[in-house]
Amino acid sequence: MKTFINLKLFLLSIILFNIQGIILNPQQNNLYAQNPNLFDNTWYFVTGELDGEIFFLPPEEHLIEVTFNSEEIYLCYPSCDECYSNNVVINANSFIVSETEPWIVLIGLCNPPQNDFIGTHNSVYFYSHVNSKNPFNYIIEPVDDYLQLTVTNVEGDFAIYNSVLLTTPEFDNSSFGFYPNPVDETLNIKNNFNQPVDVSIYNVNGKNLKSYTINEKLETININDLNSGLYFVIFKNEAGESLLKRFIKK
Template sequence: MRQIYYFILFVVFNVQYVNAQYVGPDPNFAQIIGVASNKIVFSKSGNIYAGNYSNNNITRYLPNGTIDSSFGNSGAISPSQSISFREENGTDLYLSSSNKVLKYNFNGTSNNSFGNNGECILNIPDNGLIVGLIVNNDKSMYVKTSSTSGYNLFKVLPSGVVDNVFGVKNFGTSNINLSKTNDNTLIVSHATANASEYKLIKYTPQGDLDTTFGNQGILILPYTVSVTNYRVGVIVNSLNEIITRQVGEIRKYNINGNLDNSFGNNGIFSISSITNITLSAEDTDFDVDKNNKILFFSFTYAGDHKQFIARINNNGTPDNTFNANGTQPYYLSPPDWTVNWSTLQYCKATDDEKYNCITNKRLGLASYQQNIIKFTSNFSASLSTTEVDRKNLEIYPNPVSDILNIKLNFNEKLQKINIYSMDGRLVFTGANEKSNIGFLSAGDYILEVKTNKNTYNKKLLKK
């Protein structure tokens, strides 16, 4: 029902706002229900890889949300060992199992030319596990591991052999995050052991500190790290610019670690500069699209549970072409006052200007369900009511107080009418050319008229 509503909303919004860009849930995406949120990987191509809590299966979904039957066995691979999907890189797939890096072909079969029959085994201290990796442009990769002795970093060559020249870097018990540049250098970001500061460390592909970066290879970010203020994010865009985020604030640094003062206000962009809406103190996520614009994802916690997405130009100004209604430089979903509200949790941009997100839906007291939805921003507006609609359908009065009249072309027969609230709820259904809707609250609605030949969508104003 929601999918139908969002399609209707797309049509109606396009009718209203000429030259405005539609932003909102993608009506062509089949929502994926009940996923294991920590086993989901969103690829830039739009493909979605979903692991499973109950078995070792990994399923691939196409960008429209349907299962890709060309992958593995009817859309899934079912290895005998427990594996985690890590990254889709072109036609190569990278996974891990315990202390092994695995490389698969795009169809879900093992790439036996990599390492030893498709596997590269790492000698991780204290029987540790692989917990993350990123693949470089030359197909080498940096691999993050975790054990009782802390977090370690390895490099694996394109052939599937451990790079002993790079060595093994240990970062103690403080978790690390990895970002790569176009020339295969590595930026490691992490809080210090006493959680008093957050720093970036840049390594050359050979494993040496890049002394041209920051202070002899290390940049201390001006962020306060604490239990309630810890969500720091770091991304390197295709221009080798470093984008950092913490609690509603975004900064941009150049590849040498200098703050880019041409970005925003002296290198800083604040979400509060485009909205006074109170957003979640932890934010949700951020990403960079193919045009190096910055996406900021969050939600409101003030009882109305609205989902929020903003897009920021590469120079640190609001992208005013990115909006849901032509009046604001961000998307804000309708409020959800029900007990089954959803918040955004993990979001990534795809190369076709769409955004895959995991939502955290409340089912009841301390009970939640994770689902996957997709937002889109690449619908062009064309919009006015067509001449065909004007000839074939007339609704009156509009605005309406009580009796709504529907008049059709002589060769069309009314089959059904549906009225939706602006948050997607079906509030009225009928099959008569005269309907009493006086019971509806004043406000905007979407009217769907189905005939034996067509389906029409109109915006309806209830007085």
């Protein structure tokens, strides 16, 4: 009987010890609350917002990759072999970058255009190499057949990443078409690019007469107010690529 009571007291002491450890060491126990998808994927940057300005996925040769393990975060730019890393404490939906350790930089061979992308993206995470924008919230959500990660800093800036590298559609003359041509009042624009595109109409003197952003596969533009003659349409995607087409107003 005495042995049985001692065993119960022993088990109770173990339980109390574990509870005390959870209370006194919450960061250590966050390991069990972390989302495993955060560590199991390489996250490819898609778009973000910094100081109220949206910035987009750079051209293909300027990929941005973010990875996590249980203790570190890596911001990597494989096109020029440059990476930034720091220690991190992660729980179920937020993380804190070390406030005592500076970001470690693996210097690559980056050119000025790449440095612009790197600087903008890094600014979501830190002011300088020793001042991070803590704390960060993160959300992982399913999108079609892949996952999407959104990281938001204390100031409300955010960056969005996909768990797969989505192919960028070709931006060429087959991406767009319009009809009728010549046109009288309404110009129908067919968007085969499947991404938002800025559209600007110019006259032969180079004056910008109309500007739109098209999101749908088929958009209509009223050009009834234009004089008869030749006009140019410039399509510009989020990566900065441009295409020029022509139409005639009756």
